[in-house]
Amino acid sequence: MDMQAFNDAQAARRARLMMLQQSIRYVLLFAVGLVMLYPLIWLVGASFKTNSEIFAGAGFLPRNPTLDGYIHGWQTSTPYTFGRFFWNSFLIILPKVIGTAISCTLAAYAFARFDFPLKKVFFVSVIAILLLPNVVTRIPQYILFRDFGWLDTFLPLWVPSALAGDAFFVFMLVQFLRSLPSDMEEAARVDGANSLQTLLYIVVPMLAPALISVCLFQFMWTMNDFLGPLIYLSSVDKYPVSLALKLSIDTTEAFEWNRILAMSVLTIAPALIIFFAAQRYFIEGISAGGVKG
Amino acid sequence: MARVQLNNLEKIYGGGVKAVHGIDLDIEDGEFMVFVGPSGCAKSTTLRMVAGLEEITGGEVIIGQTRVNDLPPGKRSIAMVFQNYALYPHMKVRGNLAFGLKIAGKSKPEIETAIDDVARILEIEPLLDRLPKQLSGGQAQRVALGRALIKKPGVFLFDEPLSNLDAKLRASMRVRITDLHRRLKAEGLSSTVIYVTHDQTEAMTMGDRICVMQAGRIMQVATPKELYNHPANLFVAGFIGSPEMNLLEGHLDGSDFVIGAQRLTLGAEVQARLASRPADAVLGVRPQHLTIADDGLEARLTHAEFMGHEVYLHAALEGQKIVAVVGAAEYEALGRAEVIRLRPDTQHLHVFDKTDGRNVSLRGGSATA
Known part of the structure; x- marks a missing residue:
C-alpha cells in the first residue's frame, strides 16, 4: 500500500471516529437534557389535558387538548381573577428590583472604592448575613414589622431590599467592581465629577452586566417567593401569584389539577421570557463577577 | 498663572x-x-x-x-x-x-x-x-x-x-x-x-x-x-546617559586618582574644580569621553557590542567594569587585542565622595559636553 493511500485511510478512520464520538456526545447530552426538562414539558402538556387524563399516563401530549384549565383557572375560586394576582406580583417585584439595584450599587460602590472607619467590620457583617440562614431572622423581622404596623402591606417585602438587605447582591457587585480598573473613575474625578456623578455616569454603565444579573435574580426570586408574602400578607386581594396558586389548592375539595397546572405555566412564563431575553447579560454578569473577582 | x-x-x-x-x-x-x-x-x-x-x-x-x-x-x-x-x-x-x-x-x-x-x-x-x-x-x-x-x-x-x-x-x-x-x-x-x-x-x-x-x-x-x-551625585550620574557613566572606585593621591595599581593624572582643571578631597572617592567618566590611546589606563576587553556607527567596548579595569564608546573604525584598528588602553577626557571627569555620593568636582562647573 502506498503512503498516500495509507494516509487517506487513516484520515478517513479518524473522521469516522470523530463523528462517532460527536454522535455519542450529543445523544448523551440530549438524553440528560430531556430528563431535566421533562417535568417542565410535562407541565405545559398537562395544562391542556382534562383532569381525568392528567394522571392516566406519563406522556405529555394531551389526547383531547382543552383550554378549560386556563379559562377556569384564570377565574379562580376567589372574587378576583388571576390577573389581579399577577398585578400584585408586579407591584411587589418592580419596587423591590429597583430598590435592590439602587441600594446594592451604592453599598457595593462604598465597599469597593472608599475607605471609611470600620469598613472591614461592616464587610464581615455583610458576609455573615450571607451565611446566615433566612429562617433565623424571620421571627425578629416579623415582630419588628408588626410593631411598625406594616403587616398586610407590601412594605416588609420592599423595604429590606431597598436598604441593600440582600447581602448576596452586595457581595456580587463588590466582586465585580473590584475587577474593574479604577482609572476611569479617577479620570472622571479629574474631569470634575463628584462621587455620585462618577458612580452614575462612569461606574453604573460599566457595572451594567452585573446589575442586569442582580435584577434578574431578584425578579426570579421574588416571583418564586412564597414564604415572605405568606407571612406578611393576609388579605387575598394583596396576594401575589405564588400564594394564589396555593390558594387554589386549599379552597377546593377536589383539586382541579389542570387549573393549577395551567396557572403554574402562566406563573413561570414571565421569568422564562425575561431570562431568555437577557440571558447573554446574565451569564456575562455572573461569570465576570465570579471569575474576575 | x-x-x-x-x-x-x-x-x-x-x-x-x-x-x-x-x-x-x-x-x-x-x-x-x-x-x-x-x-x-x-x-x-x-x-x-x-x-x-x-x-x-x-x-x-x-x-x-x-x-x-x-x-x-x-x-x-x-x-x-x-x-x-x-x-x-x-x-x-x-x-x-x-x-x-x-x-x-x-x-x-x-x-x-x-x-x-x-x-x-x-x-x-x-x-x-x-x-x-x-x-x-x-x-x-x-x-x-x-x-x-x-x-x-x-x-x-x-x-x-x-x-x-x-x-x-x-x-x-x-x-x-x-x-x-x-x-x-x-x-x-x-x-x-x-x-x-x-x-x-x-x-x-x-x-x-x-x-x-x-x-x-x-x-x-x-x-x-x-x-x-553636572550630575549632582552618583545616582544621577548613573541614571542619566546611555550607556551609563562609568563609576570607578579609588582614591585621590596628590594630583592623581588611583585605581588599584594604576594612576590617572587629573590635571589642574579638575583639581581646581574639587570642593573637597574625600578619602574614598569614585571617578565618573562617560563612555563617550573615553578614547583609545597608548598612554591610557589599561583594561582587559571582555566583549564588544556592534551598534552600527559605533561600538560599545566592555572591559575590566582593575577588576571594575568599564564601558567605552568608540567609532567602528577605531574598533577595527584594535585587531584582536585583548588589552586596551583607555584615556579619559579630563575636561569631563567627575569625582564623587563615595560615602555620601556627592559630586565634589562641580565648583566652577566647567565640565561641559
Whole structure:
C-alpha cells in the first residue's frame, strides 16, 4: 500500500471516529437534557389535558387538548381573577428590583472604592448575613414589622431590599467592581465629577452586566417567593401569584389539577421570557463577577 | 498663572511606610517639568498628590495662588493623561471629550466648538463617533490627550502616557506633545506640564527641567544639559546617559586618582574644580569621553557590542567594569587585542565622595559636553 493511500485511510478512520464520538456526545447530552426538562414539558402538556387524563399516563401530549384549565383557572375560586394576582406580583417585584439595584450599587460602590472607619467590620457583617440562614431572622423581622404596623402591606417585602438587605447582591457587585480598573473613575474625578456623578455616569454603565444579573435574580426570586408574602400578607386581594396558586389548592375539595397546572405555566412564563431575553447579560454578569473577582 | 509649588510634600501610607520624604519643588508657569526615576521612586505618587487622587499626608501643594491640599481634583485646574488612557469605555470619543465640560455645566454649542477645535489640533476628527475599543493605542492616547486639552487647564499632568505604545509611535507622540506644549505657550495659554516617566530619553528630549527622583527623594532638579554635564551625585550620574557613566572606585593621591595599581593624572582643571578631597572617592567618566590611546589606563576587553556607527567596548579595569564608546573604525584598528588602553577626557571627569555620593568636582562647573 502506498503512503498516500495509507494516509487517506487513516484520515478517513479518524473522521469516522470523530463523528462517532460527536454522535455519542450529543445523544448523551440530549438524553440528560430531556430528563431535566421533562417535568417542565410535562407541565405545559398537562395544562391542556382534562383532569381525568392528567394522571392516566406519563406522556405529555394531551389526547383531547382543552383550554378549560386556563379559562377556569384564570377565574379562580376567589372574587378576583388571576390577573389581579399577577398585578400584585408586579407591584411587589418592580419596587423591590429597583430598590435592590439602587441600594446594592451604592453599598457595593462604598465597599469597593472608599475607605471609611470600620469598613472591614461592616464587610464581615455583610458576609455573615450571607451565611446566615433566612429562617433565623424571620421571627425578629416579623415582630419588628408588626410593631411598625406594616403587616398586610407590601412594605416588609420592599423595604429590606431597598436598604441593600440582600447581602448576596452586595457581595456580587463588590466582586465585580473590584475587577474593574479604577482609572476611569479617577479620570472622571479629574474631569470634575463628584462621587455620585462618577458612580452614575462612569461606574453604573460599566457595572451594567452585573446589575442586569442582580435584577434578574431578584425578579426570579421574588416571583418564586412564597414564604415572605405568606407571612406578611393576609388579605387575598394583596396576594401575589405564588400564594394564589396555593390558594387554589386549599379552597377546593377536589383539586382541579389542570387549573393549577395551567396557572403554574402562566406563573413561570414571565421569568422564562425575561431570562431568555437577557440571558447573554446574565451569564456575562455572573461569570465576570465570579471569575474576575 | 499656573505655577506649581510643592512645599515639604510628604506621603505616609497607612502602615507607616513613608513613600515621599518632604519634597520641595517650584515649577514655573509654562514650564515642562519631567519627573524621572526608577520604578518605586514615588514619582507617580507625587504626581497623584498634585492631581488630588492621593491624599497628602504632609506639606502642601500650591497651584497658582491656591493651596489645593483639600480641593477635589476637579477644582484644581488640572487635567491628567493616564498611562492606560482611562477612556470611558461606554462613551464614544465625542462623549469622552465632552464629559468634563458637561460636568462643568458648559452649554451644548460651547462643547461642540471645543470638541471641533481639539479634534482638529489632534487630528482625531474621523474618530469622533467611535468607541474607545475601536481605537488603536496611538489613537486612544490622542483622545486621552484631547480630553485633557479640551478643559484648558492650568496644569497638565502626564502619568507615563507613552509607555503602552510601541517605540515608533512613542517617538512621534513625544514630538506631538512637545509641539503642543510649545504651541500653547506661544498662544499665551497656561501650559504648565508635569510629566512622569521612567524613560530617560523622554525626560531628556521633552523636559525644560528634569526632576530626578529616588526612593521618595529628589536627587537633582536641572535642565537636561545640566543633568548630563553636572550630575549632582552618583545616582544621577548613573541614571542619566546611555550607556551609563562609568563609576570607578579609588582614591585621590596628590594630583592623581588611583585605581588599584594604576594612576590617572587629573590635571589642574579638575583639581581646581574639587570642593573637597574625600578619602574614598569614585571617578565618573562617560563612555563617550573615553578614547583609545597608548598612554591610557589599561583594561582587559571582555566583549564588544556592534551598534552600527559605533561600538560599545566592555572591559575590566582593575577588576571594575568599564564601558567605552568608540567609532567602528577605531574598533577595527584594535585587531584582536585583548588589552586596551583607555584615556579619559579630563575636561569631563567627575569625582564623587563615595560615602555620601556627592559630586565634589562641580565648583566652577566647567565640565561641559
